[in-house]
Amino acid sequence: xxxxxxxxxxxxxxxxxxxxxxxxxxxxxxxxxxxxxxxxxxxxxxxxxxxxxxxxxxxxxxxxxxxxxxxxxxxxxxxxxxxxxxxxxxxxxxxxxxxxxxxxxxxxxxxxxxxxxxxxxxxxxxxxxxxxxxxxxxxxxxxxxxxxxxxxxxxxxxxxxxxxxxxxxxxxxxxxxxxxxxxxxxxxxxxxxxxxxxxxxxxxxxxxxxxxxxxxxxxxxxxxxxxxxxxxxxxxxxxxxxxxxxxxxxxxxxxxxxxxxxxxxxxxxxxxxxxxxxxxxxxxxxxxxxxxxxxxxxxxxxxxxxxxxxxxxxxxxxxxxxxxxxxxxxxxxxxxxxxxxxxxxxxxxx
Amino acid sequence: xxxxxxxxxxxxxxxxxxxxxxxxxxxxxxxxxxxxxxxxxxxxxxxxxxxxxxxxxxxxxxxxxxxxxxxxxxxxxxxxxxxxxxxxxxxxxxxxxxxxxxxxxxxxxxxxxxxxxxxxxxxxxxxxxxxxxxxxxxxxxxxxxxxxxxxxxxxxxxxxxxxxxxxxxxxxxxxxxxxxxxxxxxxxxxxxxxxxxxxxxxxxxxxxxxxxxxxxxxxxxxxxxxxxxxxxxxxxxxxxxxxxxxxxxxxxxxxxxxxxxxxxxxxxxxx
Numbered sequence: 196x197x198x199x200x201x202x203x204x205x206x207x208x209x210x211x212x213x214x215x216x217x218x219x220x221x222x223x224x225x226x227x228x229x230x231x232x233x234x235x236x237x238x239x240x241x242x243x244x245x246x247x248x249x250x251x252x253x254x255x256x257x258x259x260x261x262x263x264x265x266x267x268x269x270x271x272x273x274x275x276x277x278x279x280x281x282x283x284x285x286x287x288x289x290x291x292x293x294x295x296x297x298x299x300x301x302x303x304x305x306x307x308x309x310x311x312x313x314x315x316x317x318x319x320x321x322x323x324x325x326x327x328x329x330x331x332x333x334x335x336x337x338x339x340x341x342x343x344x345x346x347x348x349x350x351x352x353x354x355x356x357x358x359x360x361x362x363x364x365x366x367x368x369x370x371x372x373x374x375x376x377x378x379x380x381x382x383x384x385x386x387x388x389x390x391x392x393x394x395x396x397x398x399x400x401x402x403x404x405x406x407x408x409x410x411x412x413x414x415x416x417x418x419x420x421x422x423x424x425x426x427x428x429x430x431x432x433x434x435x436x437x438x439x440x441x442x443x444x445x446x447x448x449x450x451x452x453x454x455x456x457x458x459x460x461x462x463x464x465x466x467x468x469x470x471x472x473x474x475x476x477x478x479x480x481x482x483x484x485x486x487x488x489x490x491x492x493x494x495x496x497x498x499x500x501x502x503x504x505x506x507x508x509x510x511x512x513x514x515x516x517x518x519x520x521x522x523x524x525x526x527x528x529x530x531x532x533x534x535x536x537x538x539x540x541x542x543x544x545x
Numbered sequence: 546x547x548x549x550x551x552x553x554x555x556x557x558x559x560x561x562x563x564x565x566x567x568x569x570x571x572x573x574x575x576x577x578x579x580x581x582x583x584x585x586x587x588x589x590x591x592x593x594x595x596x597x598x599x600x601x602x603x604x605x606x607x608x609x610x611x612x613x614x615x616x617x618x619x620x621x622x623x624x625x626x627x628x629x630x631x632x633x634x635x636x637x638x639x640x641x642x643x644x645x646x647x648x649x650x651x652x653x654x655x656x657x658x659x660x661x662x663x664x665x666x667x668x669x670x671x672x673x674x675x676x677x678x679x680x681x682x683x684x685x686x687x688x689x690x691x692x693x694x695x696x697x698x699x700x701x702x703x704x705x706x707x708x709x710x711x712x713x714x715x716x717x718x719x720x721x722x723x724x725x726x727x728x729x730x731x732x733x734x735x736x737x738x739x740x741x742x743x744x745x746x747x748x749x750x751x752x753x754x755x756x757x758x759x760x761x762x763x764x765x766x767x768x769x770x771x772x773x774x775x776x777x778x779x780x781x782x783x784x785x786x787x788x789x790x791x792x793x794x795x796x797x798x799x800x801x802x803x804x805x806x807x808x809x810x811x812x813x814x815x816x
Contacts, residue, residue: 243718269721276722282715286737295733296723347724 198351198383202239203248203261211235211407217383225387226394227404228426233387234279236404237353240385241276242269253351253383270299275344277354281336283328289339290315290324296347314342318376334365341376352377354386358393370396391430395419403427421543423464434467434511440542451509454484455540462545469502469514471539475532476523483534491531494520501525505533580798587795588788595792603770604778604793608755611686611774615693615754616747619701622694623750624743627705642706649699656695657763664691664764682764689765689772693754700753701746708742709735745811752804756797 198217205211211232217223225233238244240251246261258267275296283292290311297307315321318338328336337357344352357373358366374397377384388394394401395415403411403418403426411423422428428435438447440459446452453465473479479486489507496502501520503513511533520526588595595601629635630642648656664671664682674680682688716738720730736743758776765772767781775793782790 238718241718241722243721269718270724270726272722274722276719278715278719282713282719284716284719284734284737286740295720295725299720299723299725299729299733343723 197254198240198385199250199252200240201249202236202246202251204235204239204244204246206235206244209235209407211239213404213407213409215402215409217385219381219383222377222384222386222397222399223402224394224398224400225385225402225404226391226398226430227389229389230406231404232407233389233404234355237276237355237385237387240351241274241353242267242272273347273350275347275349275352277337277340277344277352277357279356280360281328281340283331283336283339283343285328288325288327289320289331292328292339293343293346296343300347311342311346314346315339318342318372332365333361334369337361337369338372341373345376345380350382352380352382352384354384356388356390357386358388358390366393373397420466421464421541422466423545428466432469432512434469434472436465436467436509437545438463438465440465443537445540445542447509449509451487453509453535453540454537455542456538457542459542459544463542464545466541466543467511467535467539469512470500471535472505472511472513473534474503474505474513474515474519474523474525475534476530478532479534481534482536484537485535485540486532488530488532491525491528494526503531505531507533509533511535583791583794583798587791591788592792592795595788596796598789600769601778601789601793604773604775605796607686607689607770607773608775611689611693611761611772612751612754614690615697616701616751618690618694619698619750619754620747623698623701623746624705627702627709630702631706631709645702646699648696649703653696653757653759654763655759657692657760660688660692660695660760660764664688684766684768684772686765686771689761689774692760692764693757693774696757696760697750697754700749701743704742704746704749705739708739708746711742712738741811745808748804748808752801755800 197219198215200213200215202211202213202215209230209232213232213236225236227233235244239246242259245266246259248261250257250261251259253273257265258272259265283289284295287295290308293311293314294304294307297310298304302310312321312324315324318341320335320338320342323331323335328339331339337360341357358370361369370393377386377397386397398415401411401413401415401418402409403424405424405426411418411427418427419431422431422433422435425435436445436447436449436453438445440461440463442458442460443455444452445455445459445463445465447465453467455465473483474491487508489505489509489511491503492506493504494501496517499517500514501517503515503520503525505511505513513533515525523531525531596605626645630638630645661668661683663669664674666672666675666681666683671682674682682691712735716734717730720734725733756776757774758780761772761774762777767773767777773781775797779790779793779797782793
């Protein structure tokens with residue numbers, strides 16, 4: 196059981212061109228900045244936005260084939276959709292919301308309500324069955340939305356930023372619950388988010404979407420260790436460069452050269468973690484192969500570390516302890532020397 | 546300095562020239578005195594008796610029948626029109642919208658004349674109705690219903706269209722993902738969500754239909770028991786039976802107030 200989709204469409208400024216396959220049992224998280232097209236992609240899979248070109252096939256059944264002219268209307272697709280702001284029907288109680296899809300699909304009122312009550316029990320909201328959505332907290336509304344989407348036993352579950360509307364405190368707890376409920380779902384699941392924490396916590400596989408195109412896909416570990424775009428690098432907090440490798444030396448696109456420990460050839464990414472960057476006020480002597488002068492530009496306290504942005508031939512972010520930052524008076528800016536060991540430069544093919 | 550202190554006490558910080566109070570009070574009087582006059586001249590003692598005379602009862606009954614009929618016609622035709630205007634993009638949509646609201650602005654008697662030319666015995670459509678089905682509309686109760694619907698329907702259309710536009714259409718998307726077909730969505734999601742706008746539109750439509758005079762008397766005439774609705778009865782009664790006229794006017798006034806009170810939250814929301 197799985198989803199195979201090739202989605203090409205233009206909506207306003209967005210040019211969406213995505214090839215996506217999700218195996219059942221695999222929770223795929225679509226990660227990307229706002230405006231990347233994540234919501235549009237989900238809506239296209241749900242049949243709310245028509246494809247210009249492409250195909251959507253779910254469990255071997257063609258839901259849409261733009262070239263072939265086939266199209267299954269949204270209401271006939273076996274899907275469940277959890278919207279970003281839940282969209283619980285305000286004029287119906289929680290129970291009636293969850294029962295809505297069941298009644299729409301032909302169940303009697305009594306039977307639908309019985310099943311809906313069971314679902315509310317499952318998400319721990321049996322006590323709020325008669326409440327209107329406006330009386331529910333964010334976390335409760337999210338669970339009702341999830342129950343409503345899952346109650347109809349869909350084959351494809353689509354979740355659009357399910358935690359975005361929650362405050363940070365509620366989010367962690369709801370994320371754990373969500374993980375549990377999603378784990379027990381036996382169809383295909385696709386979740387969309389712009390929050391890297393959520394992505395890494397929930398994903399079996401990450402698909403990174405930027406400006407309508409997939410820039411990277413892999414397990415969370417793969418993606419964070421080998422970012423292939425500025426966006427991911429910034430999310431993960433790694434210094435990322437593109438360049439041409441010639442043996443151990445990499446000539447960077449923006450100018451400058453770094454030396455790595457491994458041998459590579461051709462177009463590559465070079466990644467350096469900020470905590471591997473050392474800063475000095477005088478020219479350092481020693482083993483590091485990568486040494487250059489720059490200017491300490493911006494200093495930011497992040498948790499119990501200090502991040503220093505260094506501009507220069509090779510712009511880089513260094514992470515140091517507050518004590519070190521104080522000692523070197525990095526807050527004053529000025530010239531600094533950067534040193535990075537070759538062994539700390541990770542190079543991989545672009 | 547003394548003048549400044551005086552002004553601060555009086556105005557209470559509103560910074561409006563005190564002299565504005567004069568025309569403001571005049572305006573209030575202008576609007577309130579006629580209503581007060583009506584209430585003052587009402588024969589409170591014999592009100593029940595006045596309202597029970599056959600002629601008055603007939604006018605009341607007719608007004609009710611015609612106004613409810615007009616609301617019925619407006620719902621049947623106007624709500625679909627509102628959907629068309631709110632949801633479907635078609636060339637000339639703005640023109641159509643202007644057309645539907647035309648009869649709101651048109652002098653009612655002109656509306657009546659237009660109805661005669663269209664649905665009268667020798668009218669555009671009326672001629673065919675007469676020849677093919679033997680149906681005549683002018684000077685009939687049905688004609689009165691049509692005249693009232695003509696002037697009142699735009700209120701319903703506009704209010705409903707506004708409600709449709711204001712509504713978050715993603716609720717309909719959500720319903721579709723849950724397996725609801727178009728009629729189910731209309732019935733269980735869209736109409737409940739626009740119910741307040743629809744209700745307000747119905748209230749306005751009904752009030753307008755109830756009070757209609759010009760189009761009714763021109764198209765349907767002033768036949769007691771057939772087309773003499775309350776406003777028409779008031780007009781006639783002014784000459785012969787002032788007490789009856791006042792009694793009927795009071796009923797209409799109370800109805801207007803009731804509509805106002807019912808819609809107060811929409812028009813005068815308390816902050």
